[in-house]
Amino acid sequence: MKRIILTLLLLALMPMYAYAGQKTEEKVYFIDVGQADCTLIESNGLYMLIDSGEEEDGETVKKYLRDRGVDRLTYVIATHPHEDHIGGMDDVIDSFQTDNVIMPKVSAATYCFENMANAIIKSKAKVIEPVVGASYSLGDFTFTVLGPKEYDTEEMNNNSVAIKLVNKNDSFIFTGDAEAQEENDIINSGIDISADVLRVGHHGSKSSTSDAFLNKVAPKYAVISVGKDNAYDHPADTTVEKLNNKKIKIYRTDIHNTITAVSTGNGITFTQSSDGGGARQSSEAVGSGTKTVQTFILNKHSMKFHKDTCIYGKKTSPENKLIYTGYSDTVKSFGYTPCKVCDP
Ligand SMILES: [Zn+2]
Ligand SMILES: [Zn+2]
Incomplete structure (x- = not known):
């Protein structure tokens, strides 16, 4: 009998536990x-x-x-x-x-x-x-x-x-x-x-x-x-x-x-x-092609720069946009950080 009561009590409590969980x-x-x-x-x-x-x-x-x-x-x-x-x-x-x-x-x-x-x-x-x-x-x-x-x-x-x-x-x-x-x-x-x-x-x-x-x-x-x-x-x-x-x-x-x-x-x-998800990579990410002359799109507002083919570069508002041809490292030395999508 005691056992039945205990079981019933447990059953009655279970939904509460489930809810709490x-x-x-x-x-x-x-x-x-x-x-x-x-x-x-x-x-x-x-x-x-x-x-x-x-x-x-x-x-x-x-x-x-x-x-x-x-x-x-x-x-x-x-x-x-x-x-x-x-x-x-x-x-x-x-x-x-x-x-x-x-x-x-x-x-x-x-x-x-x-x-x-x-x-x-x-x-x-x-x-x-x-x-x-x-x-x-x-x-x-x-x-x-x-x-x-x-x-x-x-x-x-x-x-x-x-x-x-x-x-x-x-x-x-x-x-x-x-x-x-x-x-x-x-x-x-x-x-x-x-x-x-x-x-x-x-x-x-x-x-x-x-x-x-x-x-x-x-x-x-x-x-x-x-x-x-x-x-x-x-x-x-x-x-x-x-x-x-x-x-x-x-x-x-x-x-x-x-x-x-x-x-x-x-x-x-x-x-x-730092599990990623939205975590942005450090702007020091190793860029490829740092030693070749390329054309970049610079965003004066965000201080980011892109390859001229990058869709995000293309979306830069004209009032913030600068075009620069040269080395990626030079653009970085101006204080710009590379876009992490196109990695210029
Ligand atoms: Zn603001
Ligand atoms: Zn703001």
Whole structure:
């Protein structure tokens, strides 16, 4: 009899165990796309992508998403129309069913913006203009729009879509490339912006992460998306110093490659991966044909260079494009890093 009762008890408990075992963990992947930005957010099989890296990161981002089993993006946020944020958007939106695109109501006269706009039109995704305070859900996550409050005609970075992402007691802040001015508007919105993780604005540039903003967010962790030895000297020493002074643990894509934050709703743990996926190879990758004279396409904005046959080189916006004929090593000495797709 005792045995029967025990068996019944076990049977009754089993579904609970099974349920507990299936409890999903919410994940935020800060994908290493060099001097650019790209974050994938996952909850209960639903996905959101914030930015897409540069043009030439399109393939890397697509592969990373496919490796994780993504076939549909519930939300895509295109923070602002700079190439290092939306360059890969056309590739992504063309390849994954995209339900909603949240983007500021500003445009840029660039190829990459035009390519993204065309991809969105083709995809039939719903375009949502950010409204401060509006909230959306993605599985166990909810996110609230923090900015932009109004559009800045002088500084495109201040038009960045900023959000606070929450899973029960865990929270993250993303501000794109928002500078101090937009950070101020966010503080003045009165929305609670305290968070565990700050995705540091504008790749750690000194024009972002104002003292007032950092004090309000008061994060435990900071994530900086930057390329190794980038031409902009990001992150700024002053930003790193500020974070260090507050004993905030810093993760950087140039040091840790792709960084994954796992949120249980009651604590966040970080793993840094060099497991490939999206991890970009070091720009010191051995180039072939460094000793032959070739024609290269140089991108003044991303500071990347390509063979003149590279599709990513061809997609470079005319205003950023330079043509150079000579040795690959010479182009590198100008401070340009080789495209990892065409390996010039
Ligand atoms: Zn920007
Ligand atoms: Zn940027």
